[in-house]
Amino acid sequence: MHSQDQQLIFEMSQPGRIGYSLPELDVPETDLSELLPDEYIRKEEPELPEVSELDIMRHYTALSKRNHGVDSGFYPLGSCTMKYNPKMNENVARFNGFAHIHPLQDESTVQGAMELMYDLQQHLIEITGMDEVTLQPAAGAHGEWTGLMMIRAFHEANGDNNRVKVIVPDSAHGTNPASATVAGFETVTVKSNESGLVDLEDLRRVVGEDTAALMLTNPNTLGLFEENILEMAEIVHNAGGKLYYDGANLNAVLSKARPGDMGFDVVHLNLHKTFTGPHGGGGPGSGPVGVKSDLIPYLPKPIVAKRDGEFVFDYDRPQSIGRVKPFYGNFGINVRAYTYIRTMGPDGLKAVTEYAVLNANYMMRRLSEFYDLPFDRHCKHEFVLSGKRQKKLGVRTLDIAKRLLDFGYHPPTIYFPLNVEECIMIEPTETESKETLDDFIDAMIQIAKEAEENPEVVQEAPHTTVVSRLDETLAARKPVLRYQKI
């Protein structure tokens, strides 16, 4: 162990120490050998830690100090919508009547929870312009796969068994082609044009009788609105395909344009992005899916319905693609999203998008003097810069990202989308103040100057973090994926 290593909880362990308080065993005890055949009785104890409650709190507090969250500082991670996570949401999600209810209780005993789910569905229907919503998918990628399975079921029900291809733009989120593959489709890529938008000619070339769907993010991952969306919808629909909306960037268009009005047939939302479910260090998320009426029969079951003033789970859905998750989705995250929507209301949600887009454009304009701007037009909630200019000086986008760590920022998304060289993708969100944006811009300007005058300081960054750059090659070549007592 290096003297500066952070201890693992296992290294703190001392036999005889405990951190728990279990209820008393108040029933007569029976010898275990009478209850379980010997082959089922564990012989070696699992090496879980033996620590006191204070040990645990100190350990995890130490770990938390080695972690950066939105509450720690600015987090302009493009495509991830790292906005403020309201504290009220956390309190509401912890109400006993939400946190401590069992999914298999009799419906009559969980009417409040079902009411919340139903009302959230209604709100999401209005927000997306779709006809029905399921809350079952657990995350964005899960929603994508759910939506694609419904599209597959739709085509199959029409005897359209040759629709095996899903079209995705070259700027698409990596999950899009992966979800298509897992849903049994082949993926076809459609090119972007020089303006960063889907090339309509190329789209016309790739659609056909084998097209199941086009998956699209709008605004796209470059932060640009696909202005030709209606033409695209027409091209895909005329070919008999469906239009799928990846809701990762919905924060850009709340109250400005609804997927349902743009011609989309299926939508997934990332409630942990637009609707403030905390990202949790990588999850849990929630990925509801909305559909137009012709796809309603294929929604996963059950869905919450209202009958004679009572909320019920509707399982009687013979054409459903089935269940995509045990129970009803990530209810706890849905509670947070619902609380947020009710906190903001219609005028609040409109302001969310306006400020998110204003913040992004302001940053883009100020930074375009110092970094290459590949697409010079108004962006939506995020924008991409290229580190080409700095690359010529020997400073890579990765170095710029690492240098930002020294200023206390989480860097933007880098090297994505793939169609921009040395890409830096910035999404400020609406919850950041102008002062925060200005400070970050100053840091970016300073780094651009350092790249010219003193590139080593950028190339060798970070200088202030608890560890320096880590050997990822070693990690992959000699995987150590668990602690083992030496």
Add this chain to the structure above:
Amino acid sequence: MKHRYLPLTEQDKKSMLSTIGISSVDELFNDIPEKVRFKGEYNIKSAKPETALMKELALMAGKNADLKMNISFLGAGVYDHYMPVIVDHVISRSEFYTAYTPYQPEISQGELQAIFEFQTMICELTGMDVANSSMYDGGTALAEAAMLSAGQTKRKKVLISSAVHPESRDVVKSYAKGQYIEVIEIPQKDGVTNLDALKELMNDEIAAVIVQYPNFFGRMEPMKELEEVIHSHKSMFVVSSNPLSLGVLTPPGKFGADIVVGDAQPFGIPAAFGGPHCGYFAVTSKLMRKVPGRLVGQTVDEEGRRGFVLTLQAREQHIRRDKATSNICSNQALNALAASVAMTAIGKKGVREMALANIQKAHYAKKVFKENGFELVFEGPSFNEFVVKLSKPVKEVNQNLIKKGIIGGYDLGRDYQELEQHMLVAVTELRTKEEIDTFVNELGDYHA
């Protein structure tokens, strides 16, 4: 618009618009074609101030019968267990819950190390070599195990025991359809997987055999015999396990399982109406590079200090894109953290004590049921669940029980025609002798 989450002032707006070189925010939306532009505001409920909304939502929550104010004997995959108070304090640290995926390891060492510790604890409990950073839940983890098996063996049929959780079976079937995998159910006999039926169904086209241990009825599966049959056909032995039970039960790894999955909900994760929970996914070292989702690995920095990174990403969807065998992108990091804290607090001694208490209390409950004239079906060694035959429909019984503040067990008739009027009863370490006696007493009239 003034709002506590929106900091831009009128002055800010003016100065920002001038930097951009436009006169109104609307101009930023001119690229949205007129025809699709949404005019006005959403027709949704208007905003509510903090206190009023808290009250409204508290009343809504109050309409639900919760596990804290009632006595629950409901399990079937989600359990009311001891939740160390410290868990919520740790996961409420916003450095954890407001962070995203640890893409920048230098400022994510806390999360990465916590996940590394989680992976270690799951390996310890399951007896497997490698565990990932978590999955959505036990059901989808099982589906991913079926897909991994099909990919690994290049076979397109999967057998699943009907003593696996019905909702998990449904999820496996939904996923299988996507991958053109055929799923065949193995019938149960006396509450465990029917070995003879399995032997008949078994052949060299079977990618995997999936069982649950302890199974949906709380019973022990014939693990040794299953392993022999399954591996004699070079199929994968996939086991879904309640990780708490492994505090006292022989881990599936010892029985030769290739993939072990399940849900860590029993460790510090609230029922939350079914989610979010925390799937886990563990494999033998042979399958290390095939594991779906994220893995955290140990390495060193430039000064030789220990550090952690996301690793073996070549497996991940964002590189493989259209060659993906899984599309899972996130994990359930915060819930994996909760489970880690709970496993840490409960610890090496506590996990055995807690698992044993489940067995002892469930055994006591079985005894009291029998003494009171109830018929137990599928009797035999079990963990914390068992099946009681009643004289009335379970739904009706439960609607009466709730009036006494008791949340009754699961209605098996929902999934098994032959088990109408059969209740799956869960007794965890939290149920007291008195509560068990009361429960049996309240069921007094319903014995079949």
